[in-house]
Amino acid sequence: MHRLQLSFRPRHRGVILLAGLSLLLSFATGFAKDKPPKKDKNTDYALIKGSVFRDDGLSLRGARITCRRATDSKPKWETVSGEGGEFAFRVPIGKMDYIVSAEMKGFQEASKTVSILQDERQDISIILPIKKP
Numbered sequence: 001m002h003r004l005q006l007s008f009r010p011r012h013r014g015v016i017l018l019a020g021l022s023l024l025l026s027f028a029t030g031f032a033k034d035k036p037p038k039k040d041k042n043t044d045y046a047l048i049k050g051s052v053f054r055d056d057g058l059s060l061r062g063a064r065i066t067c068r069r070a071t072d073s074k075p076k077w078e079t080v081s082g083e084g085g086e087f088a089f090r091v092p093i094g095k096m097d098y099i100v101s102a103e104m105k106g107f108q109e110a111s112k113t114v115s116i117l118q119d120e121r122q123d124i125s126i127i128l129p130i131k132k133p
């Protein structure tokens with residue numbers, strides 16, 4: 001009986017190993033392409049974006065901004081206005097009214113109602129009057 005014997009020189013082993021890994025990777029990426037992409041839950045949102053100003057027109061940095069559904073009594077989202085008085089909230093898509101409020105020491109609190117219908121962006125401005133003594 002005759003035995004078939006294959007002999008590989010050391011320099012060929014690396015080539016064969018590389019070819020095998022390449023083949024394995026091509027199968028793995030081929031299967032990955034067949035799967036539908038996962039839907040990121042964080043990509044479906046509406047955006048409420050705005051700025052806070054003093055009544056003399058200057059922007060207010062550091063104002064406390066809250067956002068709540070009109071049907072809720074407590075705010076669900078909170079942030080602080082940035083350098084130019086800007087702020088933003090990501091809210092769920094769908095028909096809903098939101099109340100955005102701004103407050104800062106030395107100023108009267110102010111609120112705006114924002115209506116969201118779908119995945120959209122609503123821009124608002126909130127003006128905080130200076131408190132009178």
